[in-house]
Amino acid sequence: MTRLHYFNGRGRAETTRWMLAACRIGFENVPVDTPEALAALRAAGKLPFDQMPLLEIDKLNLSQSTAMIRYLARRGGYYGETDADALWCDMIAGAVADFAETALQAAFQPTEDSAVETLRARFRKFGPRFEARLAGNPAGFCAGARLTFADIVLAEALSAYLDWVPDILGNSPHLATLHERVLNEPGIARYLQSPQRYPMAGADYVIDVARVLQRALPAHFPDPDRFVPGQDGQEDQISRE
Ligand SMILES: N[C@@H](CCC(=O)N[C@@H](CS)C(=O)NCC(=O)O)C(=O)O
Known part of the structure; x- marks a missing residue:
């Protein structure tokens, strides 16, 4: 089974989902929604750069969304x-x-x-x-x-x-x-109508990313350091994913 590991949202995994849909490759979204789940993927050696998304396909662990879309482009013509x-x-x-x-x-x-x-x-x-x-x-x-x-x-x-x-x-x-x-x-149309298509990112998604990565929220959020372990989170503030 093809599995795509990522936060509960579109983000950097979305181009891969569209390509999987165009290639008619069924896949499972595997939500990585806790710091422990991310740590487990890292410990399993499946993230060569410690980053998501991760695409498990053809017995391979693909990292880097740009590599994923090209792999799928070659496979799907x-x-x-x-x-x-x-x-x-x-x-x-x-x-x-x-x-x-x-x-x-x-x-x-x-x-x-x-x-x-x-x-x-x-x-x-x-x-x-x-x-x-x-x-x-x-x-x-x-x-x-x-x-x-x-x-x-x-x-x-x-x-x-x-x-x-x-x-x-x-x-x-x-x-x-x-x-x-x-x-x-047709494959993309079907995907976009399916429950696999996540909604547009909002504040919940931003909070999820910060929580899973244990990083600071953007400064306009209340208590932006709430997920940062210890008190030295200022340097880690995410202005981006
Ligand atoms: N160029 C990479 C970027 C991957 C990336 O920045 N992933 C973020 C989540 S969206 C991540 O895992 N950050 C944790 C880290 O860098 O340690 C791609 O497109 O796949």
């Missing part, structure tokens, strides 16, 4: 048809990782307004570049004539932006079309 396509997939997926980081951090911002403003600014930087890339391909995909993992991670990131800023694709028709196409990919 989502890495383009030529070397040039594959190169574009990698370049776009790299840019998407930079773009998506802002959405990953949104729930950690002090206010909804500041999260939305940060997302709008990030979209102004990357959105037109992604839009131009799609506009330049008559097939409307990031690379080549078929869906690739670059399209899937881009659509996942756009979904996260849309959760916060529903009008963000108003002037980006090619991105809006790609987003719809990926959402309608």
Whole structure:
């Protein structure tokens, strides 16, 4: 059985879930919701960098979400048809990782307004570049004539932006079309309707992350050091996961 170990939420595991869905690989979300559960994974030697997510698949322990999506892309035929396509997939997926980081951090911002403003600014930087890339391909995909993992991670990131800023694709028709196409990919559509799809991250998720990692909460939370062992937690404050 394919098992994905992570916090109780989307976070850095979500691109892997979309790829598993596109590849029609059934999987179990294994919530790591206590410091002890994380310590047990580390002690078992399954986390080469001590970090989650962990994907157990094909008798392998995969670390690093970027490696997971590429492993699944190769397995599912989502890495383009030529070397040039594959190169574009990698370049776009790299840019998407930079773009998506802002959405990953949104729930950690002090206010909804500041999260939305940060997302709008990030979209102004990357959105037109992604839009131009799609506009330049008559097939409307990031690379080549078929869906690739670059399209899937881009659509996942756009979904996260849309959760916060529903009008963000108003002037980006090619991105809006790609987003719809990926959402309608049957495996992904089924996943998004399933109980395996976690809700958008809110304060509960931020608290969960701090509790499991035993780190300080962002400073705007009451008692931000509540999960920090001892009194020297200031240096450990998470502004990010
Ligand atoms: N580049 C890694 C980042 C992984 C990462 O930062 N994981 C966090 C949770 S979201 C973690 O395990 N932090 C604990 C640590 O770094 O010790 C990926 O995308 O998988």
